[in-house]
Amino acid sequence: MGTDRTFSTLLILRCQEGDRQAFELLVKRWHRKFLGFAFKLLKDQSIAADITQDSWTTILKRLNSLKDPEKFDSWAYRILHNNAMDWLRKNKKERDSIKGLAEEPQDNDENSTPVKIVRQLLKKLPEKERLILSLFYLEGHKIHEISTILNIPPGTVKSRIFYAREHLKKKYKEVNYENIK
Known part of the structure; x- marks a missing residue:
C-alpha cells in the first residue's frame, strides 16, 4: 500500500507540473473507485457517471491548489461527495421518483x-x-x-x-x- 500511495503522490506532482499523461494515468487509477463511491451515494449508474465526470473536471481545475499530494484521495473524494450532495439537493423530486421505481x-x-x-x-x-x-x-x-x-x-x-x-x-x-x- 505504501508503494501505491507513493506512485499516486508522484502522479499528482507530475500533474501539477502540467503532465497530461500523468493525469490520464491518475484517472485510470482512480476512476472506477470514484464511480463506485458516486453510485453508492446516488443509486443511479448514469447519474453517478455524470457526477464522477464533473468531479474529474473540478479535480483538474483545482489540482494545483492541493498542497499535500499524499492526501489526494481524501481531497478528491471530498470533491466527489460535495458534487453528489449538490446534485441530490437540486434533484430531490427526481431522486424520490427513481427511488420508488428502484425498490x-x-x-x-x-x-x-x-x-x-x-x-x-x-x-x-x-x-x-x-x-x-x-x-x-x-x-x-x-x-x-x-x-x-x-x-x-x-x-x-x-x-x-x-x-x-x-x-x-x-x-x-x-x-x-x-x-x-
Whole structure:
C-alpha cells in the first residue's frame, strides 16, 4: 500500500507540473473507485457517471491548489461527495421518483443467505449510516480519511460507525427472528 500511495503522490506532482499523461494515468487509477463511491451515494449508474465526470473536471481545475499530494484521495473524494450532495439537493423530486421505481421486491426464499440479508439490510439503513459503513468496511478508508471526505470530526465518524453497526445488528436480529418463526 505504501508503494501505491507513493506512485499516486508522484502522479499528482507530475500533474501539477502540467503532465497530461500523468493525469490520464491518475484517472485510470482512480476512476472506477470514484464511480463506485458516486453510485453508492446516488443509486443511479448514469447519474453517478455524470457526477464522477464533473468531479474529474473540478479535480483538474483545482489540482494545483492541493498542497499535500499524499492526501489526494481524501481531497478528491471530498470533491466527489460535495458534487453528489449538490446534485441530490437540486434533484430531490427526481431522486424520490427513481427511488420508488428502484425498490426491489423481496423474495424471502431466494434472498435468505446471510450475505444477501446483510446487503438488503444495508439498503434499508438511513443514508448516513449506509455511507459510513460503506466507506469504512467496503472502501477500506481510515477514520481520518472519512472525516475529511464527509467534513465531520473523527469522533463523529467513530460514533456513526458504532450506531450504524448497532442499527444493522438490530435489523439483522429482527430478520433472523422472523425467519425462525
